[in-house]
Structures are given as structure tokens and as C-alpha cells.
Amino acid sequence: MEDVKTFISICYNLRPIDLLAMVCVCKDFKNILDERINPLAEGIWRNSRINFTIFKDNEPPSRMSQQTFARLLTFEKGCQFCKSKMKSCTIYWNPGVRSCKECIIPKTFSYQLLRTTLKIDMEILELIVPVTPNIDLSNSELKLTYYWIEHVKNVITFFMKANDNIQHALNNLKIEAKNIYNEAKDYEDWMNNLHEMYLKRQDEIFQKFCSEMSEDTLLRLEGDSEFVIMKKEIQNNPFFLIQDWSNYKTKILQILDRINNVGSITTTTFTVTRVPNKNQYADEIVQKQIRIIKRLRRLTYGSVRVAQNQIISIRDLLYQYLPICPSFVNPPDGDYSQEFFIGKLLPTLRKEAERLFLAEVVAPPYILDIEGALLVGGLKDKSVFECNVCHQYGPTNLKKIKSHLISCHDFDSSHKSLVLGTKVNCDSVLSNLFHAFFLKEEN
Ligand SMILES: [Zn+2]
Ligand SMILES: [Zn+2]
Numbered sequence: 001m002e003d004v005k006t007f008i009s010i011c012y013n014l015r016p017i018d019l020l021a022m023v024c025v026c027k028d029f030k031n032i033l034d035e036r037i038n039p040l041a042e043g044i045w046r047n048s049r050i051n052f053t054i055f056k057d058n059e060p061p062s063r064m065s066q067q068t069f070a071r072l073l074t075f076e077k078g079c080q081f082c083k084s085k086m087k088s089c090t091i092y093w094n095p096g097v098r099s100c101k102e103c104i105i106p107k108t109f110s111y112q113l114l115r116t117t118l119k120i121d122m123e124i125l126e127l128i129v130p131v132t133p134n135i136d137l138s139n140s141e142l143k144l145t146y147y148w149i150e151h152v153k154n155v156i157t158f159f160m161k162a163n164d165n166i167q168h169a170l171n172n173l174k175i176e177a178k179n180i181y182n183e184a185k186d187y188e189d190w191m192n193n194l195h196e197m198y199l200k201r202q203d204e205i206f207q208k209f210c211s212e213m214s215e216d217t218l219l220r221l222e223g224d225s226e227f228v229i230m231k232k233e234i235q236n237n238p239f240f241l242i243q244d245w246s247n248y249k250t251k252i253l254q255i256l257d258r259i260n261n262v263g264s265i266t267t268t269t270f271t272v273t274r275v276p277n278k279n280q281y282a283d284e285i286v287q288k289q290i291r292i293i294k295r296l297r298r299l300t301y302g303s304v305r306v307a308q309n310q311i312i313s314i315r316d317l318l319y320q321y322l323p324i325c326p327s328f329v330n331p332p333d334g335d336y337s338q339e340f341f342i343g344k345l346l347p348t349l350r351k352e353a354e355r356l357f358l359a360e361v362v363a364p365p366y367i368l369d370i371e372g373a374l375l376v377g378g379l380k381d382k383s384v385f386e387c388n389v390c391h392q393y394g395p396t397n398l399k400k401i402k403s404h405l406i407s408c409h410d411f412d413s414s415h416k417s418l419v420l421g422t423k424v425n426c427d428s429v430l431s432n433l434f435h436a437f438f439l440k441e442e443n
Contacts, residue, residue: 007032011044015052016070017077019045023067035065045070054198054243058190061093061183072098076240079103086229086358088236091191093184094132095148104135108146120152127155127170129177132184198238205245206234209252220259225324225361227255232359258330288331289437292349295341296322297433310342314426315368321353323364323437367436373424374398378435384428388421395425 011019011033022029035041045066050056053073060069078085081103091098108131114120131146155173162169210218221227230251234241241248296319298304299312312318322328327348334340356363365372373379385401386394389409394401405411405421429436 004032008040008044012047014048016045016048017074019048020071020074020077033067035067042066049073054194054239058187061096061187064096068096072096073239074098075237076244084358086232086236086355090133090136091187092131092133092135093187094129094180095151101135101137104131105146108135108148109152111145111147114147114152124155124159127158127173127177128152129180129184132181133188195238198242202234202238202242205242209249217256221252221256224255224259225329225356226326227252228361229355229359230255258326285331286438288336289328290434291336292328292331292341292345293433293437295336295338295346297430299342299346300430304338310346314430316350316353317357318350318353319368320363320366321356321361322349324356324361325349325352327352367429368424368426370419370422370424373429373436376436378438379429379432382428382432382435384425384432385422386425388423395428 007029011022014022019033023033024030031037033041033044035045042065046059049066049070053070055073060066072091075089075098076085077083079087079089079100080098082100084100087100087102089098089100090104092104097104109118111125111130114125115122125147128147128151131148135144135146137144158169158173213221230248234248296312299310300314302311318325327345332345332348334345336345365375367373367376367379370385373384380398383395383397385396385398387401387404387409389405393404393408396404401422402413402418405417406413409421411417411421
């Protein structure tokens, strides 16, 4: 009993996100925080939301618990289905989920589908509350109406079970649907106003922070992939970032530190790192990068024994974004053993590559397409090019493939012809992986 009291008093000082974590710890905690079981739970959740979040000026919709309300408003946890924090999330008050666009669509039926394909009566459709707010598909002008599949099922079941005398029940259902819809609309407005207000406030803080930096520093920051991701996050969910501004600022300062230390390696305009001559002392970062490439190559070759899902294809997203992955640009400390690489560094790199991809950061020149292979420089003199016309010549170097195209296929010597007539051989790139990421220092 004492323990329960202590636990509850601790809970009064926790943020909703911490309480949500508590719910997952064990069944006892879960029960204590369940409003249907513990009468104090409602106050705990409400108190936490009011004290620790910006969502103070509203109470949950009817039929929604304080816990669910707090859970929905925890934007920092991203989409509740795909867990992505990189996509913009919306709270759909009806049915009561926080989701990105991609995840909500498959859980709904469109008006179109229900009316024209499934031939559902308008009379039935009126009883189903559409997903609110409307799912906003940026690529289409018109706002489409969608219905939560579970709700459609419920209403259809109601009709199947109903007897002849259902007029009264129908009227009630109709009124209820109208009420739910109106309430959801109110919450939509509330959220929109807050969103607008906090975006503006956040922008002011951000501008002020940036104005304290020199133009040069700011320019370099803008070119950093990790910073680009952070900016994207702030656009997606201003609510949690503004609440956690000091933490956010610290992260930016860390990026600045890194940029200043790394010096010449800029990230979005990817330049191939020059490897110092063998005898020279190669600097620490390059040494670590070389070890990353070595480990990666072995995994891609399949020359180490690992689980099937740890083998990396040369076409993996990671290879596309590697040069600008924060943990490649500034590799962490570690022994770079196979265990360290597979257990720690690789998952981080993959996550970073995925985040860069989702943030739509411009990828560096891609080593598997011809333009990219020519750009990275180190591959130019290697035998990685094949004839894309007869598929029988190559892999060979640039000079030879050029003359093959001219003599055998009547191509001219322009860059365009070269790009059209040539493709890159993946296996050859893999055997020349170092040249794809590093450039030997010219003597
Ligand atoms: Zn999602
Ligand atoms: Zn050919």
C-alpha cells in the first residue's frame, strides 16, 4: 500500500510521455494509471498534461479518457502506426488516432468506394461519421471524405441485426453521428489554432537563435544533413520541439561543434575524401571511414557469416546516403570490430540513411548510376563501365568504353552519348568500393 502511494506521488511529477512509458513497465503500473480501475488516475493524467504540456486549455472530447487524450497529444512519439517522427502527424479526432497520411488511408474507405463500388445507401452513409479532419492529400485539389473501416462495419452490422421497427434507433444514431462530427470539428479548430500559433512562436525563437550566428556559420549549418533533418522535424511537429527548446538548441550546438572540427568535409555538397599517402599519417576520421567501408564491403560480399537480414545489398539505401550520414561524416569512437560494427554502428548508419531519405535530403552522386560514378571521381579510371547497347562489352574503363561506343555503335563523343550508352557494373563497383568513397592523393 505504501508502495502504491509512493508510486502515485511520483506520477504526479511526470510528463505524459513518462507516464505512457510507466504504463508499459508492468501490469500493476498499468492498472494504477487506468481510469476505469483507479479513481485517482484521471487526475494524474490531467495534472500531467496541464503542468507539462502546452495543451492546457481544453478537456478531452466526451467518451475519451484523460489517458487517451494525453496519449494522442504526445506528438513527440510520431505516427502511432509507423512510429515515424519524420512525417507530419495529424490527430484525427474521429476515430481518435494520431497518424501520418500514409498510414491512415489504408484504414479507411473513401466516399467514392462506398457509393459507387459498394453501392451503400446514402441513408446508411449518413450514420457514419467521416474521418475528421478530412485527410488532406496535398496532390489533389479536392478534399475527399473518408470513413474509418471499423465504423463502416459497425453500422452495417447494426442494419443486419435490426428488425423492422428501427426508425427510433435510426433517429438516435443520426443525432449521435451529428454530435460526434460537430465535436470532432471543434477539436480540429482548436488544434489548427494552436498549430498556427506555435509555428509562429517557434519561428520567432528560431530566427532569434539564427540571428546570433555569423552568416558563414549559418550557411555551413544549412548545408549539414543532420541539421536539415532537425529543421524538418520542427516543421512537422512544432508542439514538442518548442516545449523542449533547450534540448533542441543543445543538439544544434553539437552539430556546430562537429562542423567546426571536421572542417573541410561538407556534407550536402559531397566531395570525395582524399586519402593521404600511405606513409603519411591518415587522419583519424578517414581511418575510421576506411574501416567502415571495409566492414560494409565484407557484409555486401557475404564473406562474413551473419544473419540473412544483416547482409547488405549494394543497392541498399545506405550506399546511397553513406557519404552524408552523420555517423560516417563524423564516425563515433569504438573498436570497429565486427561486433561493434554489426551491433552498433551499422544499425545507426541505416537509421540515418533512412531519415535522410524520408527528409528528402538531396542524395550525393549515386555510385551505381553512370553520372554518379563519373562524379565521384575515384571510379572514373576503374573497370566498372559496361556497354548498355550490346551488353557484351565490359566491365572496362572509361576510355575503352568511349571508343567502343564510337567504333561499334556509331555514338559521338559527347557526355550525353556516354551516359546513354553506358551502365555501371555493380560487382565491379563493389570490388572498387574504396575508390567510390575516397580519392587517392595525387603526388
Ligand atoms: Zn505513419
Ligand atoms: Zn556495345
